[in-house]
Amino acid sequence: MIRVAVVGLGKMGLSHHAMINAHPGVKVAAVCDATGYVLDVLNKYTGVQTYTDFDAMLREVELDAIIIATPSGMHARMVKAALEKNLHVFCEKPFCLDTRDGEELTRLAEQKGLVNQVGYHYRFVGAFQEVKRLLELNAIGEVTHVLAEAYGPVVLKPKGSSWRTQRSEGGGCLYDYAAHPLNLVNWYLGAPHGVGGSVLNSVFSKDTDDEVFGTLYYDNGVSAQLSVNWSDESFRKMSTKITIFGKNGRIAADRQECQVYLRDGAQLPEGYQSGWNVRYTTDLTAPVWFYLRGEEYSAQLDYFVQCIAQKRAADNVNSFQSAMQTDRVISMMIADAERGATLRADDTAAMVAAQPKKKKSGLQFWR
Amino acid sequence: MDRLLFGDNQFFGVNHMSEEKARAQQMRFQDINAIIDVLDNAYDEGIQSFMCTTHDRIALVCDHMRKDPARYKDFKFLPCMPYAHKYANAVTEDGILGALKRFMPDEGFLNAALRGGMSLAKKDIEGIVTLLVDAEMKMFAGLNTPVIFLQNVVVDLLLGLGFKEAFRIFADHVKKRYNAEPGFITMNLPMLLDALEEQGIDNPIVCANINKIGFRMSGGFEAYEAALRNRRFRAIAMSVFASGAIPPKEAIEWVCEQPNIESIVFGASSRGNIRNTNELVQRHWPATSAAAAA
Numbered sequence: 026m027i028r029v030a031v032v033g034l035g036k037m038g039l040s041h042h043a044m045i046n047a048h049p050g051v052k053v054a055a056v057c058d059a060t061g062y063v064l065d066v067l068n069k070y071t072g073v074q075t076y077t078d079f080d081a082m083l084r085e086v087e088l089d090a091i092i093i094a095t096p097s098g099m100h101a102r103m104v105k106a107a108l109e110k111n112l113h114v115f116c117e118k119p120f121c122l123d124t125r126d127g128e129e130l131t132r133l134a135e136q137k138g139l140v141n142q143v144g145y146h147y148r149f150v151g152a153f154q155e156v157k158r159l160l161e162l163n164a165i166g167e168v169t170h171v172l173a174e175a176y177g178p179v180v181l182k183p184k185g186s187s188w189r190t191q192r193s194e195g196g197g198c199l200y201d202y203a204a205h206p207l208n209l210v211n212w213y214l215g216a217p218h219g220v221g222g223s224v225l226n227s228v229f230s231k232d233t234d235d236e237v238f239g240t241l242y243y244d245n246g247v248s249a250q251l252s253v254n255w256s257d258e259s260f261r262k263m264s265t266k267i268t269i270f271g272k273n274g275r276i277a278a279d280r281q282e283c284q285v286y287l288r289d290g291a292q293l294p295e296g297y298q299s300g301w302n303v304r305y306t307t308d309l310t311a312p313v314w315f316y317l318r319g320e321e322y323s324a325q326l327d328y329f330v331q332c333i334a335q336k337r338a339a340d341n342v343n344s345f346q347s348a349m350q351t352d353r354v355i356s357m358m359i360a361d362a363e364r365g366a367t368l369r370a371d372d373t374a375a376m377v378a379a380q381p382k383k384k385k386s387g388l389q390f391w392r
Numbered sequence: 393m394d395r396l397l398f399g400d401n402q403f404f405g406v407n408h409m410s411e412e413k414a415r416a417q418q419m420r421f422q423d424i425n426a427i428i429d430v431l432d433n434a435y436d437e438g439i440q441s442f443m444c445t446t447h448d449r450i451a452l453v454c455d456h457m458r459k460d461p462a463r464y465k466d467f468k469f470l471p472c473m474p475y476a477h478k479y480a481n482a483v484t485e486d487g488i489l490g491a492l493k494r495f496m497p498d499e500g501f502l503n504a505a506l507r508g509g510m511s512l513a514k515k516d517i518e519g520i521v522t523l524l525v526d527a528e529m530k531m532f533a534g535l536n537t538p539v540i541f542l543q544n545v546v547v548d549l550l551l552g553l554g555f556k557e558a559f560r561i562f563a564d565h566v567k568k569r570y571n572a573e574p575g576f577i578t579m580n581l582p583m584l585l586d587a588l589e590e591q592g593i594d595n596p597i598v599c600a601n602i603n604k605i606g607f608r609m610s611g612g613f614e615a616y617e618a619a620l621r622n623r624r625f626r627a628i629a630m631s632v633f634a635s636g637a638i639p640p641k642e643a644i645e646w647v648c649e650q651p652n653i654e655s656i657v658f659g660a661s662s663r664g665n666i667r668n669t670n671e672l673v674q675r676h677w678p679a680t681s682a683a684a685a686a
Contacts (some may be wrong), residue, residue, distance in 0.1 A: 026503055043552025047583065070517060071554040261405050261418075262477075305409050307607050307637035316579035316610040317548045323610075 026052045027333055030082060031092045032103060034058040034067075037117055037144070038094030044323050046073075047090065047315040050330055055086045079103060083110050090140070090333055092116060092326075095197025096188040101126035108133045113140035113338075115329045119204050119355060120348040122195050127352050131345040140332040141183060142325070142341050143348035145208045147265060147323035149328065152283040153209060156267060156276055160213055162294045165271030171214060171249040172270075173206035177263035179255040183229045189231055194358075197233030199225055199358065203253040204351055206265055210241060210249045211350040213269065217241035217249070220354065223361035228256040239358050280307050280319075352359030393441070393539065393597070394629045396673055397470065397628065398434045398666075399659040400444040403427050408635035417661065424452045433663040435467060437670050443470040443541070443599075443657050448478065451531040458534055472541040472577060473528040475552045494619065510583045522556060539597060540566045541575035550585055560591040573597055575628070582611035585623050593644065595624050602629035604638050604646040641672060648676035 029051050032044040038058070046053045058064055059078040064075035076082035083106060090113035093103050101121045107114050108130065120143045121127035134141035147153050159165065173337035179202070180190075189196040210217075223239035235256040241249040255263075266279045277284045284301040287293060313323035323345070332341055341347075368375060401407070405418035412684060421427050431442060431453065444450050450471075457464045529540070542562055550558045563574035575597035578584040588596045602620075606613040608631060620627060632647045633640060656673065660666045 040549065043549050046554060047552045047580075066517065067553070067555075070557055073554075206611055217404060253536075261414075262412060281408065305635070305637060307409070307605065307634050312606065312608075312612065313610055315548075315552060315583070316608060318545060320608075 026050065027330060028052050028054040028087060028089045029092060030055045030057060030086060030088050030090075031081060031094065032057045032082075033093065033095035033117075034060075035094060038092070038377060040317055041092050041094055041115075041326065044315055044317050045326050045330075048326065048330060049314065050334065054088055057082050062142065062356050066226065069388060071073075080106065083107065088112055090115070090329070091177050095146075097122055097200060098193075099186065100195075100214045101130065104130050105133070108137060108139060111137060111139065113329070113333050115142045115144065116324070116345075116348075117144045118208070118348065118351075119195060119200050120345060120352050121296050122200075122352075124352050124356055126214075126347065127349045131349055134345055135339070138338045140329065140338045140341065141345040142329050142332070142343045143345060144325065145205065145343050145348065145351070146319075146321040146325050147209055147280075148212060148342050149324040150280050150302070151306055151311070151320075152278045152280060153267065155283045155304055155309050156269065156278045157212060159276060159283075159285065159294060160269070162317065163292055164274065164285070164294050165269065165276055166291060167274030168214070168269055168271045169247060171210055172268040173210050173251050173265075174233070174267075175202050175206045175253045175255075175263060175265040176257040177202065177255050178259045178260055179256045179263075180235050181258055183231065186232070190232055192233040197225075197230065198235050198253060198255045199233075199237045199355060202255045202263065203251060204238040204355060206251060206253060206267065207241075207354050208348070208351045209265070209267055210251070211347065211354065213267070214241075214243055214247065214249060216350045217243055217354060217357075220357045220361050221367060223358040225359065225362040237358070239361065241354065283309065286341050331387075393626070393628070393655045394439070394468075395677065396439050396670060397443045397655050397657040398431070398439045399630070400442070400447075400450070400663050402577050402659040403430075404445070404447060404449075408631075409637075420661070424449060424456075427453060430661060430663075430666075433468050434660075434666050435464070437663065439666065439670065440466045440519045441468045442654075443468055443472060443615075445475045445543070446471055446473045446478075446528045446531065447475045454531050454535055468536045468538055469532055469542060470539045470575070471529065471532055471537055472543050472575075474524065474543060474546065476543065476545050482587045518561050519560060521613075524563065525565055526569070536561045537570060537572055539573045539575045540570060541577050541597075541599065544577040544579055547576050547578045547584065548580055551578070551580060551587055556587045556591055559588060559593060560624045563591075563593050563596075575599060577630075579608050580610045582615040582619050583624055585619055588625075595626060597626045597628065597629035597654075599630055600632075601631040602607055602627065602647060602650065602653065603632050604643060607631060607633050607634035607637065617650075620650050625652075626654045627652055628657055629653050630657045632656055632658065640668065644669070644672040644674050647672065 027050055029045055031038055031053060034056060042056060045051050053073060055074040055076055056077050059077060061077055067073055068075045093100060094113045094117045095103060097119055100116055102115055104116055188194040219242040221240045225234035226236045228235035236254040237251060239251050264279060269276045274287040283304045287297060287299050288301050310320050313320045315323055352361045402417055403421045405414040407414035457467055489649060566572050566574040576584060577599045581598060581599060581600040601608040602616060609616050629647050633643045660669060660670050
């Protein structure tokens with residue numbers, strides 16, 4: 026039995042607690058949260074040992090691993106304390122608000138050979154895994170562009186303050202929503218060498234962003250564009266979509282399905298044909314031991330447990346190292362957005378310099 | 393229970409296969425009359441039980457049915473509560489207390505506040521659970537609600553946490569106050585049956601995915617088969633078509649061969665599809681009560 030503690034009983038923490046508690050290979054040894062009320066109710070009705078003091082819990086309870094689902098600003102300190110206690114760590118996303126903390130923690134986890142994972146659950150969605158598989162098979166040939174989108178109804182009017190409404194605490198659309206499609210882009214294309222055109226705009230929030238747009242630059246002209254808005258009521262819940270353009274076809278995927286168009290002459294993966302192919306979640310999703318709110322949430326926790334059981338610390342699809350790529354892009358986008366437009370309308374000199382040279386030989390009808 | 397129950401996913405843009413289809417359905421059923429038309433179709437085809445979420449818009453359907461008791465005298469609502477998004481949104485917008493106030497039942501603020509407030513203070517979950525059930529049941533006043541379900545997100549959250557006493561509290565309250573049968577929706581049937589048995593809830597109504605390809609049957613296909621053979625409970629099969637992954641005839645044929653299934657819940661948006669499903673069920677599962685009224 027792997028002994029686990031869950032820290033932070035918000036929306037994510039409570040559902041992690043329920044799923045991991047149902048796992049046959051795990052014993053939840055303690056839970057920790059700042060509000061005593063929820064803890065007292067849980068203790069009264071389920072008997073689980075509870076703590077309001079994180080450090081006391083680490084001192085007093087025998088643990089193998091920890092699930093950290095506290096507000097993002099608290100991740101770095103808690104992850105460090107847990108690693109120093111030689112615990113395997115699953116941490117909610119985003120990993121660290123300060124990339125220097127993230128780098129230090131990544132080194133520490135690797136040094137100690139501890140399993141380290143961040144909760145980017147989309148990497149466990151069947152349709153997004155199929156995209157990864159198709160890219161590795163080179164099904165659509167050389168990729169030229171990725172469009173990564175996420176929309177949903179989170180902030181629909183100006184409202185009171187909590188950590189989720191402060192960018193300084195890791196709140197806002199960029200950290201909360203955009204991190205997911207960014208993380209998928211990192212998975213498919215790797216780390217970009219630069220970003221540009223970043224826009225972090227408030228729709229309703231006073232202290233943070235509600236919509237995020239930007240471009241990620243890669244070598245050889247490859248780029249990705251991000252379009253994210255969490256103030257969009259036309260979506261029932263968060264909807265993330267990835268569209269990938271390649272020289273031999275196109276892939277569009279969301280949580281439910283993976284639509285693939287392959288041109289004649291493309292390298293056809295087994296079971297795929299030229300033209301349109303659609304794979305649904307019912308084909309692509311592996312069963313889980315316990316279902317609460319989507320297979321991917323269960324699957325990522327089981328993966329964490331299996332990595333511990335099989336001592337696979339160095340090999341994790343959502344390692345701190347990989348989550349750091351996303352943290353870095355987030356930091357780049359914040360810095361880029363502060364600069365504003367890179368070319369202003371009154372900078373005529375730059376525009377004239379970039380004008381194509383006019384040919385004197387008349388109009389061109391073709392290129 | 394009727395053998396064929398009508399579900400409501402199609403009315404609220406829930407489609408496990410395609411977001412595009414889900415949006416098209418949301419557009420089509422934006423007008424409450426479009427929902428009522430389909431319900432009328434189902435009712436006229438002999439499907440008299442409507443298993444529905446306690447979504448705000450269902451209140452409009454309830455109003456419609458109340459206005460014409462003669463036409464809808466055999467119409468049964470099987471409410472599934474809570475509509476989780478409603479609470480999540482309300483709590484984000486108004487905080488926990490504001491949300492509770494918004495969902496107070498008609499018996500009066502003071503009474504409810506006492507029951508809720510005292511329970512909150514004593515960390516006594518019974519008062520809170522019963523208060524929330526009453527709030528959700530408000531819209532069904534005067535209508536026939538023979539079975540009242542707890543939704544799978546809540547059932548499975550409580551199940552995972554080990555908060556099993558809540559099932560007992562819910563069951564007792566539903567029986568006592570509404571003279572209805574408690575029902576439980578789950579994605580983890582084998583595990584839930586153990587928990588219900590532990591709580592002394594005998595022969596419970598449990599609604600779970602039961603389909604030929606094992607889609608969202610957590611605990612495993614074999615464990616479901618064994619549960620249907622050996623456990624004492626009243627099974628309702630949902631997602632029998634696995635969101636369209638199994639052709640209708642094949643899906644119904646298979647589910648009708650399974651032992652111990654009392655009802656099938658299905659969704660459809662057209663009279664043709666309702667009739668086809670009804671006919672398939674009658675053919676493969678003779679003596680359906682749904683057939684009698686058609």
